[in-house]
Amino acid sequence: MTLSEKIIRYIYMIIFIFLTLTGFAQMPIFKRYHIADIPGLGWLAQFYVTHAMHYIFAALLIGLCCYLSVDHMLDGRKERKLTKTGYAKAVMIAGLILTGALMVVKNFSGTPYPPLMVSLLDLCHLALCLVLLFYSLLTVITRKHWVRYPIREIINRWNMESGKGVN
């Protein structure tokens, strides 16, 4: 993995962790289950703080997704391909961004949504988050990656066969 790929991976991990934490914090669970009583985690029970943080990290995720999408499209060498795992996760993240964006619009003044739509958006957003969470855990355990490099794989195989080692 190149340095820039490692950096992207860490940035994504931090965004993912904080979005999940602040997202769950929108429900009144951290105070009930005394997680907010742990020293340093009191902010998890402050709804306006976690709301603002969720918006900030959502903006960072949108920025990162746009950067990676355009970067992938502009890659002239086409060395890098998205795996099935990558596609699946991309679809889930796209769903989270879409449902999240609709809820951001709902939160503006003068944009009341029908009650059923609000409940559906909330449940879809939560369901997508849980599915992505468990799927990500599964892919970490089974070492499945977002992207693959077919040309690099072929070169490495040649090198292995001729005893030169892996790139």
Place this chain on the structure above:
Amino acid sequence: MTAACSIAATSSVARAAAALEKGEPIATLIDISRCIGCEACVHGCKEANADKYPRPEKPFPRMYPKGVKAEDWSDKIDVIDRLTPYNWLYIQSATVEIDGEERELTIPRRCMHCTNPPCVKLCPWGSAIQLDNGISRIDPEICLGGAKCQTVCPWLIPQRQTGVGLYLDILPAFAGNGVMYKCDRCYNKIAQGEIPACIEACPENVQTIGPRDEILKQAHDLAAGMNGYIYGEMENGGTNTFYVSPVPFDKLNSAIEKGKGKPHLAAVSDSMQTGERLAMAMLLAPVAGVAGAAARFYRMSKKDDE
């Protein structure tokens, strides 16, 4: 007096109906100088909304973890000196000095029906609804009693009753704790062209209801006439309840009894504003992402050319 009340009530009905027809938000003007603290509005509210009150099943299911408290007002239905699940409007009193004379002012307190209500917008289940006429209400069939609406409300208005609601059918031990209750502005009466019970019951014409723009203008005229002050126009980014007082509200706030179920009268900044501003960052984020990728592509292309 009765004739005057019924004329005032009729004009309020006409105004509320006009607002409904136009699809405009409805607001209420509360003239504190007229209130005599008779509590007719409190009893009128209780009578009109009795069928909406919770009927909890006991014993309450045990909740985990230990320390999660049940909130039970079912044996205290007659409490009217604070907001409870069975009392959505109460009279707050403040003894203040007006023109060198000590006077007791009484103030009917309830949900302010904010124009951008955090209880509605921030509920994680969508249990609270804002109607087209600006009324915010909590749906007792969906609410799980998490009480986030109470925490995010600048006045801590919604009150919880344990032992009722949807949470009993899901995981009552681990999620939910009842249903939240608050003034719903008699939304069902308004839908039928009637006025809220508290306005109908008032013998002193303390309250006036109608289209928001009209009521706000009336509030300004009333305040100007008494060298008075308005509360509810700017608080929390704007509400649909305008209190008009002959005395500054910070003075009233110091004089009233505050606490659980007893909301303050302090200044309140717009609680949803930070979120609205941060939402703008989400519009800039894709631009920044695309620009970053384009810049990288340009650098890589230059490197390739070299």
